[in-house]
Amino acid sequence: MGAQQRKASSARTQILEGLNSAQREAVEATDGPLLIVAGPGSGKTRVITHRVAYLVSVRNVSPFRILAVTFTNKAANEMKERLQRLLGRASEGLTVGTFHAFCARLLRHDGKHVGLDPNFTIYDEDDSLDLVKRAMEEAGIDSKRFPPGATRESISRAKSLLQGPEEFSRTAGGYYEQVVSQVYERYQALMSSSNAADFDDLLLLAVRLLDGHAEVLERYQERFLHLLVDEFQDTNIAQYRLARLLAGKHRNICVVGDPDQSIYSWRNADLRNILSFQKDYPDATVINLSESYRSTKTILEAARHLIAENRSRLEKELWTGRVKGGPITVYEAYTEEEEAHFVLSEVKRLVQEDGLSFKDCAVMYRVNAESRALEEACLQHGVKYQLVGGVRFYERQEVRDVIAYLRLLQNPNDQVSLLRIINVPRRGLGTRSLQGLIRWAEEQGLSLPQAVRLLGWKVTEEKTGELPISAKAANSIARFVALLTGLAGEGQRVGVVELIDRVLVDTGYRDYILAQHQGEERWENVMELRGIAQEFDDMEPGEGLAALLERLALVTNVDDYDENADALTLITLHQAKGLEFAAVFITGMEEGLLPHIRSMDSEEELEEERRLCYVGITRAKDRLYLLRAFRRRFMGGSGPTIPSRFLGEIPSELISSPPQLEQRSPWGRWAPRAPDVEREGLAFRAGDRVRHQRFGEGIVVSCQKADTDQEVTVVFKGEARVKRLLLSFAPLEKLED
DNA sequence: CAGTGGAGGCTTTTT
DNA sequence: GCCTCCACTG
Numbered sequence: 001m002g003a004q005q006r007k008a009s010s011a012r013t014q015i016l017e018g019l020n021s022a023q024r025e026a027v028e029a030t031d032g033p034l035l036i037v038a039g040p041g042s043g044k045t046r047v048i049t050h051r052v053a054y055l056v057s058v059r060n061v062s063p064f065r066i067l068a069v070t071f072t073n074k075a076a077n078e079m080k081e082r083l084q085r086l087l088g089r090a091s092e093g094l095t096v097g098t099f100h101a102f103c104a105r106l107l108r109h110d111g112k113h114v115g116l117d118p119n120f121t122i123y124d125e126d127d128s129l130d131l132v133k134r135a136m137e138e139a140g141i142d143s144k145r146f147p148p149g150a151t152r153e154s155i156s157r158a159k160s161l162l163q164g165p166e167e168f169s170r171t172a173g174g175y176y177e178q179v180v181s182q183v184y185e186r187y188q189a190l191m192s193s194s195n196a197a198d199f200d201d202l203l204l205l206a207v208r209l210l211d212g213h214a215e216v217l218e219r220y221q222e223r224f225l226h227l228l229v230d231e232f233q234d235t236n237i238a239q240y241r242l243a244r245l246l247a248g249k250h251r252n253i254c255v256v257g258d259p260d261q262s263i264y265s266w267r268n269a270d271l272r273n274i275l276s277f278q279k280d281y282p283d284a285t286v287i288n289l290s291e292s293y294r295s296t297k298t299i300l301e302a303a304r305h306l307i308a309e310n311r312s313r314l315e316k317e318l319w320t321g322r323v324k325g326g327p328i329t330v331y332e333a334y335t336e337e338e339e340a341h342f343v344l345s346e347v348k349r350l351v352q353e354d355g356l357s358f359k360d361c362a363v364m365y366r367v368n369a370e371s372r373a374l375e376e377a378c379l380q381h382g383v384k385y386q387l388v389g390g391v392r393f394y395e396r397q398e399v400r401d402v403i404a405y406l407r408l409l410q411n412p413n414d415q416v417s418l419l420r421i422i423n424v425p426r427r428g429l430g431t432r433s434l435q436g437l438i439r440w441a442e443e444q445g446l447s448l449p450q451a452v453r454l455l456g457w458k459v460t461e462e463k464t465g466e467l468p469i470s471a472k473a474a475n476s477i478a479r480f481v482a483l484l485t486g487l488a489g490e491g492q493r494v495g496v497v498e499l500i501d502r503v504l505v506d507t508g509y510r511d512y513i514l515a516q517h518q519g520e521e522r523w524e525n526v527m528e529l530r531g532i533a534q535e536f537d538d539m540e541p542g543e544g545l546a547a548l549l550e551r552l553a554l555v556t557n558v559d560d561y562d563e564n565a566d567a568l569t570l571i572t573l574h575q576a577k578g579l580e581f582a583a584v585f586i587t588g589m590e591e592g593l594l595p596h597i598r599s600m601d602s603e604e605e606l607e608e609e610r611r612l613c614y615v616g617i618t619r620a621k622d623r624l625y626l627l628r629a630f631r632r633r634f635m636g637g638s639g640p641t642i643p644s645r646f647l648g649e650i651p652s653e654l655i656s657s658p659p660q661l662e663q664r665s666p667w668g669r670w671a672p673r674a675p676d677v678e679r680e681g682l683a684f685r686a687g688d689r690v691r692h693q694r695f696g697e698g699i700v701v702s703c704q705k706a707d708t709d710q711e712v713t714v715v716f717k718g719e720a721r722v723k724r725l726l727l728s729f730a731p732l733e734k735l736e737d
Numbered sequence: 738c739a740g741t742g743g744a745g746g747c748t749t750t751t752t
Numbered sequence: 753g754c755c756t757c758c759a760c761t762g
Contacts, residue, residue, distance in 0.1 A: 070751085071752075072751045073751085073752085074751085098751080098752065099752075100752045101752085124752080125750080147746095200752095202752080231751085234751075264749085264751070266748085267749090366748070366749075368749085369747095426738085428738085430738050430739085553752085572749065574748090575750085593748095596749080597748090599748080612749080
């Protein structure tokens with residue numbers, strides 16, 4: 001045995017150590033197509049990372065020739081970190097990233113073949129929606145009859161099916177599709193004149209590039225000897241096509257996924273890809289990772305029964321060597337407030353009595369609206385919480401404004417960004433001027449940014465013949481153009497942080513923000529953006545800006561979830577995918593919420609709701625709570641709810657329920673304690689028993705200052721909803737226990 | 738041209 | 753019930 005072989009052999013032992021036989025098989029099956037079906041908690045990430053490490057250290061594959069794609073930046077970063085630990089410096093040569101980031105890189109490099117300049121701008125959904133609205137306006141389509149959002153979704157769907165405007169129009173059937181097709185065509189024209197690509201374009205154009213340009217295709221096919229696709233059940237048609245193109249030469253394509261965890265069909269993920277894979281690669285090895293290390297037997301059994309109700313599904317084995325564990329708690333609260341209080345008291349009990357930390361617990365729900373009651377309960381119980389999602393950093397107006405300026409400096413043809421900030425801060429360019437400008441641009445056959453530049457030039461050179469807008473507005477345009485030109489020049493000389501500072505000062509944006517309501521807070525957000533830019537400040541002037549913008553476009557909503565913060569996690573079921581917690585609470589187990597009302601008319605959508613529930617259940621390691629409220633306020637109304645059918649699909653012997661509704665008074669179960677802060681001067685605290693002249697006896701949920709008055713929230717006996725009363729008006733009498 | 742009020746609308750949201 | 757979007761008014 002040579003030294004080389006010995007080294008490989010010892011690396012092999014090391015890499016395979018601690019893996020079960022199926023996992024080993026998946027790591028070692030390096031030649032040819034491979035489909036890994038990985039149930040929840042089966043060590044999927046472990047297998048992927050060890051497989052890559054195996055390729056590099058045992059099979060001596062150059063890291064440069066391995067591509068691993070994921071869906072989220074979070075997953076990509078996690079993978080990178082783990083590979084760094086396994087491989088050390090060798091991991092730096094690997095290509096690990098999201099589909100979109102990979103495509104963006106591809107297009108920056110070779111996009112000219114499909115009509116993109118290297119400095120193209122990536123439009124997110126909001127930008128895209130703006131552009132759809134513009135396209136509809138231009139096409140004279142009534143946005144009341146054809147909601148722009150739905151139109152955008154139709155276009156997005158078409159793109160993810162690799163249909164361009166022409167093809168879409170050819171297959172367009174009904175009147176609605178005809179209209180969409182018209183908008184699609186306009187939209188794409190605007191997109192192209194803006195030198196921009198939306199998220200779907202990144203995939204679509206990458207496919208076009210590879211499909212239509214043999215020499216480019218060959219280059220990438222040759223390079224990537226091994227391809228790995230994570231979360232394969234979430235790929236759409238374009239993504240799968242891309243993967244197939246890339247693996248076209250060497251055919252070493254490994255896809256990992258779990259069809260039972262496919263919950264993104266509404267984002268055009270196409271479960272059929274798994275079936276197609278087996279058809280396209282009939283020689284594919286299929287490995288099922290059937291041992292689960294996460295959940296107790298009871299929890300896994302509940303999940304298994306639930307998912308077995310789905311008809312369109314492949315039966316698969318999943319077992320665990322873990323303990324049986326305690327029963328699943330199903331709790332039927334009276335109101336959503338009580339539901340939340342039950343969760344909070346239970347979380348506190350788990351922390352105090354069972355030695356869990358807050359970070360080991362998570363509350364999961366179908367819709368974000370449910371988080372409200374939970375947040376309030378957290379405040380009342382004095383429990384720190386981490387709300388995942390919500391208003392995201394990059395969606396804040398002020399952050400987007402600043403980004404729009406930066407984008408415009410990078411890509412002067414970016415129409416969406418131009419329109420966003422042309423009158424921010426106010427430059428006296430209102431709707432009237434803009435309409436005139438847009439009409440003029442159309443007449444001249446120019447894009448809006450081109451028209452703006454031309455007009456600015458005319459004014460400066462005093463070549464003003466007939467102006468399309470008032471002289472005042474035209475002068476304002478000229479100043480605006482000069483401002484941008486100046487800043488763009490600056491961008492060639494200084495680092496990106498200084499550039500941002502110049503933008504903020506020279507455009508007057510700083511003063512504009514600070515003068516606003518909550519200006520300080522908004523300014524803080526701008527400064528946070530500046531903080532992010534610092535990472536790119538050492539780069540060459542132009543490149544720092546480009547890199548920053550790429551990051552801002554593709555790494556949205558900063559992975560705001562901090563796994564180490566000692567706080568209770570509040571999260572949607574969708575976002576919970578890929579996470580695990582010792583204790584999981586799923587709220588809103590009601591017909592209409594889970595399954596959601598909008599998913600109840602079709603069998604497919606209903607099955608996706610069931611998968612969503614399955615995802616939630618299988619996040620739990622040791623304890624699972626399923627909750628519902630007998631009455632819930634929703635969309636203004638409030639009424640009795642029906643227990644979710646999913647509750648009935650879990651065998652009752654796995655469930656234990658605290659006393660049910662009929663057997664107890666609705667408020668007797670919990671006595672929430674108010675947090676020890678900010679209780680000064682308040683007339684009541686949470687948990688106090690009170691009497692009201694008209695409403696009778698009740699329990700205080702919260703009491704807080706409201707201007708000079710205090711607002712008391714009370715659940716009254718026999719009342720479905722909590723009441724919010726003002727202390728000065730409400731005849732409330734405190735009862736002693 | 739910009740701030741306010743009334744009507745309508747409403748899941749999920751990897752990139 | 754709460755937020756967003758647009759239309760109207762000052």
